Amino acid sequence: MLVYHPAASRAFAERWFRDAADAASFARAPVVDFDHDDELQTRFLRSVSRRVLDPPRHFVSGSSDFLQAIALGLGWGMLLESQLADAPPGAFVELAPGGPGVAVPLYWQQWNLRSPALDALAAAVVASARASLRSRP
Structure with a gap:
């Protein structure tokens, strides 16, 4: 299993999730999707809200570019546990710390x-x- 967690740059998190990382803030905050088939962020949003949310979306279809877009504050996105662990300290803020994330079978x-x-x-x-x-x- 690969497990992904919602994450953002610190500046992005402070701007969009200052009060709380809840359904209301996720409904407004821009999200980064890998491509139009990427369901990870949508699956997470459904788990948070129990309804369909349609925040502004950016599509970045390159693995390193996707990570870089989140690091630069273009939006939040689902990152692998290993990406979060390997990032420089403070590079990313996990938006649902301790949460189950989204598991994807291999x-x-x-x-x-x-x-x-x-x-x-x-x-x-x-x-x-x-x-x-x-x-x-």
Whole structure:
């Protein structure tokens, strides 16, 4: 699973979420989507408001550009836990600290192209997934 959390630059958070990061502020604050198929921010908004919110949206279709747009204060967006952990201290403010975020399952897909290296990689992925499933409560 990949887990994403709503985050923004400190200046953006102070401007748009000064009083609270609630449904009303999320309805007004600009959001950054990766592209028109990106549902992460919309899924989070639904979890916060239990209704459809339609804030102003920017589309930034490059991974590093998406992160940079949020860092520069263009809007808030869903960032991976690892992106938040790897960012310089204070670069981002998590807008729902301690919240569950949005979990996205991962799937293994492999072309029907055989090679010893790909076979070994696929076997390692399958073994890791099985071990992970066995260790769940």
